[in-house]
Amino acid sequence: ARSDVTRARAAALGGADLGVVIGAPLDFRLGYGVFGGRDGAAPARVVHIVDAPGRLGGTAPVAASAAGDLTLVLDGLVEAWTATGKASAYQRWCEHLQAAVRTASQSDRALLRASGDTVHPVRVYGELLRVLDDDAVVIGDGGDFVSYAGKYVEPARPGGWLDPGPYGCLGTGLGYAIGARLARPDAQVVLLLGDGAAGFSLMDVDTLVRHKLPVVMIVGNNGVWGLEKHPMRRLYGYDVAADLAPETRYDDVVRALGGAGETVERCDDIGPALARAFASDVPYLVNVLTDPEATRRRCTRAARTAREHRPRTRAWAARARGTARGPRRRA
Known part of the structure; x- marks a missing residue:
């Protein structure tokens, strides 16, 4: 059945202590591998697992990495996790994410x-x-x-x-x-x-x-x-x-x-x-x-950097249009 697990994405990635990224690059879609850190907490440790050595790497440091058969890796992770007997210890974390899904779904309803x-x-x-x-x-x-x-x-x-x-x-x-x-x-x-x-x-x-x-x-x-x-x-x-x-x-x-x-x-x-x-x-x-003025606001690292530089960017844009006040300095 169809579920809404991605609606808890921000809560999961922002509040995690450990992130295991399997079969995906640590690019802009995953915050370049920077997870956790919410409410002053330490950033999450990251384990990166891919199917070929050439796909390893990223801009953020990782706690561990491996390349190999992803099916074998996943089977091994399930076996090791089951052997710990600690699944119930994370019930509160799962309930927190389920609550995030419900909250997001309720807020979505009006737009849908x-x-x-x-x-x-x-x-x-x-x-x-x-x-x-x-x-x-x-x-x-x-x-x-x-x-x-x-x-x-x-x-x-x-x-x-x-x-x-x-x-x-x-x-x-x-x-x-x-x-x-x-x-x-x-x-x-x-x-x-x-x-x-x-x-x-x-x-x-x-x-x-x-x-x-x-x-x-x-x-x-x-x-x-x-x-x-x-x-x-x-x-x-x-x-x-x-x-x-x-x-x-x-x-x-x-x-x-x-x-x-x-x-x-x-x-x-x-x-x-x-x-x-x-x-x-x-x-x-x-x-x-559709409404040409409707747009989805995004909050990525690149967007945050752009906002920080917005005053300089707008000044540059004004000069490019010839509307900046005062004479431009020569190089």
Whole structure:
């Protein structure tokens, strides 16, 4: 069954004494390997385990590391932990994390059911979660719109979530969708696209149509490169080359290629549109016009550093535009 374990992520990573990272690099997605330290506590010790020596390493020191067969490593960890007989000692910690999940879920409820004159991106996920099967394959291809999926869409099974990985290369989604549909012909295959990402590979819908591969595509269409526009405004006070044509009919592109689709402008129309998409048995694109001012705030180490340097950054930006007060010094 689908769960919400990632909603306790901040509480778990921030309050941990020990972090065991298995099969993943210590990059920005995991705070570069810096965990713990909440409320003045010491940083957590970190054990890093990967499947190849070349994947070891990071910017933060680790207490221990190993490279090898991850299945054997995990089996060994389970056996060793069971032998200690200490599982019950962490019941209070588990209850703390379960409480964090409940609190987060309660705070999510309002956005997942949000209504108004404009569509908040989270409302799209609120409707999608109602109709998503446990064996569904969900593919993320986008920036700001898809970042919400990482928060609200919890895969129920291994292989239930696909994305470009740490480099975030846009345009991979249609290729992933083709492969997922061929590999799992009886499962729901859902492709989440920002309108920026749609511009990279939407023409590959032609392949879906020619090979009769039904995929449900959902475009969060806010008319901007949200992951660029909003941070630029916060950091510099203006944005450059971050606007797209508003209300573009990406569903018309899919129809022209032989698929089907529709544009949705109202919150109450999202659910019925998704129902039609899943029932269509053809490549179907639901083009949801979302609020261009809605954005997900992020708190990463890079973001904190940027905030610290914001006054200097804004002064530099003002000089670059020729609006800074006073003469500029020559080098």
